[in-house]
Amino acid sequence: MKPVKVGICGLGTVGGGTFNVLTTNAKNIARRAGREIIVAQIGTRRPNSDCDTRNIPMTSDIFEVAKNPDIDVVVELIGGYEVARELVMTAIEHGKHVVTANKALIAEHGEEIFALAEAKGVSVMYEAGVAGGIPIIKALREGLAANRINWLAGIINGTGNFILTEMRDKGRDFNDVLQEAQQLGYAEADPTFDVEGIDAAHKLTILASIAYGIPLQFARCYTEGISKITQDDVEYAEELGYRIKHLGVSRQTEKGIDLRVHPTLIPEARPIAKVDGVLNAVMVNGNAVGDTLYVGAGAGAGPTASAVVADIIDLARTLEADAAARVNHLAYNEIENEQVLPIEEVETSYYLRIQVQDKTGVLASVATILSERGINIEAIIQKEPKEGEELAQIILLTHRIVEKTMNGAIAAIQALDSTVGDVTRIRVEHLD
Template sequence: MKEIRVGIIGFGTVGQGLAKAMLAQRERLQQRTGIDFVLATVADIAVTSLPDEFGQVTLTNNAEDIFNDPTIDIVAELIGGMEPARSFLLKAMEKGKHVVTANKALLSVHGKEIFAAAAKNNVEVGFEASVGGGIPVIKALKEGLVANRINYIKGIMNGTANYILTQMTDHGTPFAEVLKEAQELGFAEADPTYDIEGIDTAHKLAILMTIAYGLNVHLDDVSVEGISSIEPIDIEFARRFGYRIKLLAISRNHGESVEARVHPTMVPEGHMLATINGAFNGIQLRGDTVGDVLLYGQGAGMMPTGSAVAADVVDIGRNIANGSVNRVPALSYLPENIGEPTITPMEQLQCPYYFRITALDKPGVLSVITGIFGKHNISIRSMMQQGHDSNEPVHIVFRTHLAQEGSVEKAIGEINALDICTAPTVKIRLLISE
């Protein structure tokens, strides 16, 4: 039986998930592939011993031991971050080793360099676990939907943010309290910035767009807004209007340009994405041949992510065994056919909006605000006011018809500058049904 030997760099949550999956599924993988996948070496500077079940695995604190071992076929980089992860991947490929990574941040910034190095060294890069945890969305785009022009990508791609918004919706708990609870339960990191400010989601969207469109989409191409400004009152107004607030990644393919944005979005309660709650992820794709596809599952965690990394290891192992390395291009498109993106400017976006304006309850306030909206061609669909004590500011909520982002930003700037406004205006985009 063909033996494929694997080295893991980083024995944290994902590294342990991969190791456990390889051990638990070893016999099944032999039956499915005719290959014996062997975990040969683990490199980690902080681990002094491995669990008893990995007694045959070599432990080292030096990744060079993996790079310099000619018997290791595949290297799994599972430490995260930019460096030394980037250098480790490049060095492994220079040594002729295939690589697997779950590192979405690295790929969304340095992906072009990494995939070029893979092509140069005729090795494969597996990165299924970089988006959606255990959800096989990378494979779906690369292979299952290969006969499609992808028209849009929409998705909930961060379990921490989705958990927080779900708790706020179901229990009316303020953002700060839910975040603290999420940290205590292990759903949120001690520093949750990447999750709650949309950066993690933007990493993932950049990767999916690159595969979907055959374009080198970089993290900097994605417009990003987080959820830290969302308050229970916004959740309640959304409920009254028949919406749920979700942190969405959205990209539309206009042909000559593509949208790339991450922001809180009011999603109609009847929409598929509105029903995805807790720490789960859901990614909706539309192809011109297949129509709509929804992929749903656990977007993080030891075993779901370990499952995705193991799938890459098996795919690469099969290709090695059958002499078909790079049968499927890493980014689905042949390298020479991957171009540079033209990103649709945010100011050109058109969608309905929700505004919550906090202002003094004085005569003439509404006429001033609506006058500003009218000046910028923003048509109001409905208006509600909460609070009637003239000594306290009130919340005035507007929903608009389709409006242009550039005009909206100008109007909000003027409204926030008014003496009658006591807090920045909250703006949430509404999802357009397609």
């Protein structure tokens, strides 16, 4: 069979990695795809000193690649929104298949992109967009296709996981670790995307869509970052047998779909609780398979390139076939418009940390507020004031309750004379 001709747009870390994987593993890849996969053109403004591109046609105009009649698959690795969107749409207009690692693009403009791709009979693949080298898109779209997916939960931002791991293992503060992560290149100069959960929300939006066959609804994803997690919370969580992870969680409930990214206590006995450092992990629960867990590197040149090239190989296999031979963009042929629940309607368990004046009756007042609202307490720790301090801490784990009820309880606890400052609330997922 004739070779598949690939055009790479963007030759930074991921673009360079993709070029190098296609080159280094060319023989293995051809043995698997049943045909050669060759880089026919690279569009980039800057060369990449890690890549030997001497025999490859280069252009500084990425749109030239998107329109190149000789090219079968355009690989978008420039990142960002607007230019990437225009590039992908142009490539599709010109009848190219597209492979991208751009989760923001898919989460926010996926519907429009997929619609055009379907009209043109081509596919847009995005395995590299979620959890780097872990083939989680493939697992959800194909490997678990027999299941009704009940829920999924993932550590899908390596920077956040690195920070929480360091805080726990070394007792360090959030800001201190964040600075190191920036120096190591794990975190961007503006860390908002990572630590405030926006990046994870992009990925979770995609995972939920392909898990349940619902539209991409990034705007409805609840997002809460990890910057307020303190060393106290990390230690109390541990004392209670939990770890704090920045989790993306999506459940299919009778009321609608949960879609939320927030710091989360998870039981330390779960294998996912031991996924530390920059690693990513996704747990999926299906009605036939039960729980499955996928762990690996969520970022970096090699892992991301592994996913990009796997998508190219999948396309290579079905290049001459009818579009029906390829998996639907959002896994399902028919997308159902299921409602994403507002966070107030979500039901989960909670960890509460309450600073109180050290006097009698305080715990009783708190317990009364909870019990009046039907909130059951699962565990409780009361800490005496530390040497030289005057405030005691009450730490509670509750059973499952709907968020708006908990909001009312927290407001009432904060209104108590004995309560000092804000109540810390971290959601708890048992993942069982």
